[in-house]
Amino acid sequence: MIVNKVGIVGAGMAGMTVGILLAEAGVDVEILDSAAGPTQLGSGITLQGNALRILRQIGAWDRIKELGYAFDSIGIRAPDPHATVLAIIDDVRTGGPDLPATLGMRRPDLAAVLRELVHESGGLIRYGCALDGIDSDDHTATAILGTGERLTYDLLIGADGINSTTRRLLGIEVEPRSTGAGAWRVVVPRPADIVRTDLIYGGPHYLAGYCPTGDDSIYAYIIEPAQARDVKDGAVIFKELAAGYGGPWKEIAASVDENTSINYTWFTTHLVEEPWHRGRVMLIGDAIHNCPPTIAQGAAMALEDAWVLAEELNDGNGTLDEALLRVRARRFERAKTVVDSSTQLVEWMVDGRTDTDVAGVMHKVATMLEVPA
Template sequence: MASPLRVLIHGGGIGGLTLATALARRGHHVEVAEIRDEVEALGVGIIQPSNALHVMREIGVLDACLRAGFEWEILTIADPTGNTLAEIPQPRMDDAPPNNGIPRPALAGLLNAAAVDAGAVIRFGTTITELTDDGTGVDVTLSDGSTGRWDLVVGFDGIGSPLRTRLYGDRYVPEYTGFANWRVTVPRQPQVRGVVMGTAGQDAKALLTPITEELMYLGAVFAEPEDFRPDPERAHEQLKERLTMFSGPIAEALATVTDPASVVYSRISQVTVEDAWHVGRVVLAGDAAHASTPHLAQGAAMAVEDALVLAQSLDAESDVAAALKAWEDRRRPRAMWVQAVSRAVLKQETGTPTTPEEDELLKIGIPGAAHVLVKPY
């Protein structure tokens, strides 16, 4: 597109800040409306698979991610005592590393800095209160009382996306899968130099993921009632009760957890917007459009791919409408495939009945999926 665009991004998380950086580096005028009052990130750590690291390279922050995190290339499958059952090398996309574990707060900080350095404006404590798209631009009122007119509004505002509700009402709401993720940051054991998946069959699986030289996180998924919340006084004990079948490294990691407040609990939900992801000049991306379960470690990777491909589509097409169509034509098949495979893996690992279509998807396996996802997006 020949002329710089005015773009408002609703949401300053991983996807929103990646898009802000990619667009600002291309000369567009970018503002980010972020409802939180400062740079922060909930949760513990995150895995950046090779396709996500490829995007980080494209926006100029790959080296910063690797310095802040822990690069790794071998997935180890272990029995409940910690004995190795298999070591699986992970594929890479072009010259990006296979994987990087990184603390979420560190990633949020470096992406925010990259966006600001590129020229984007981050407006904290701000959200959209009014929005009118007249076909040639979008008039927006923000919660601080300011107004503006934008060529494009992008909703990277998460699985509970307020912008999605504005576009579609209650047609697309998060669907709870029946499972929840328990995670806690612990000291990294020297032998944990890549993800270690401890498996006790369908009873339990637990992952140790290095995120710095000093730290790793322990994660595990269990079926939980929708209204369940950990006891704030004994959440660490409740996690240990769910993992009593493990000894070895996982038990050693659990032994270091003494503070119930350090346990992060999140229900696993998904969203699939079946209609077009864009309405006029307003577009949904990342979890706002296609949130998936975490079983391929691809949620944030899909968001940053969305961001980079949107920036590329705006480069390549003559107008916003054509760019949004080209973007969705590229992104929908890949994101929907990730969502379907990830949900099938969740059901397989927890002994939940799968459909014939899911059985076909499961034939590729997690290693096979990793190889698919390092192909061009």
């Protein structure tokens, strides 16, 4: 192992996963999160096979398969009053034949499992630790917190998401840009006939879809032009948007009320070409590459980053700088393909294009992802 003590900024999927892997290898791991404590925010998440592969490797699979809902196909429905099923397509098992193609689950449940594994591996999560500055030299990286506390490590990993403070403190000027689309997401009870993700293109909005997240729950989403929205009015707005769809959407809309978990976000994208590290500070996950969820690969790319970084550090070959350069070399083209493809699908929706090969783009990405990171 090239490093003995590592600080990780951000207790999200990338941060906790790399923390688990390094702690299990004997590294002293501290995860610094700006939140006051563990968050229960978030709707659902779609985890494809290559994400499940990493989660199995860190020991999470047996836990999440009991909490989530697995399926191996995707449905396409018509924007008619009955949401007629037009096609059911077998999905690619990108994690290998012994894992499902997709598992849907609630984001807070996944976060809770990862937190348990961090603690079991010997890692530490410190809350209320907002990053305010960084000092890095040839031998150490120091995180300067908003409280003035200075924490020094052999390596500091920035896994603090789309609006990464670490990225900005490193002087990297790449920022997320809007794709022109925004999404409403709700968590509601699962109608009995929803057993996979079904998508509706060509209806009153860009896209409507849902994903089962457990035996008794789904998260449903409607994608529209990005605009200023007040989530306080979310229940009313979502019901109005959903009224344009039939079939299971009638039951989904009827389930939404003022107590429903609802959020609204714009789809953004960014990719840092290089560098991915400066001195002894390394960026991973959404901090370095962020894509719209049109191919459901954002979480998977973050998890793969964590796996590759831990693997290169554990190899112990060469200097730390050489190991971090190898991480980018292994990850860049794969992440770029996912970011470009996900963004392309959104741009086609926003532009109202009908002469496109959505299935071809998705198949190309899935075929690439069958090969482990």
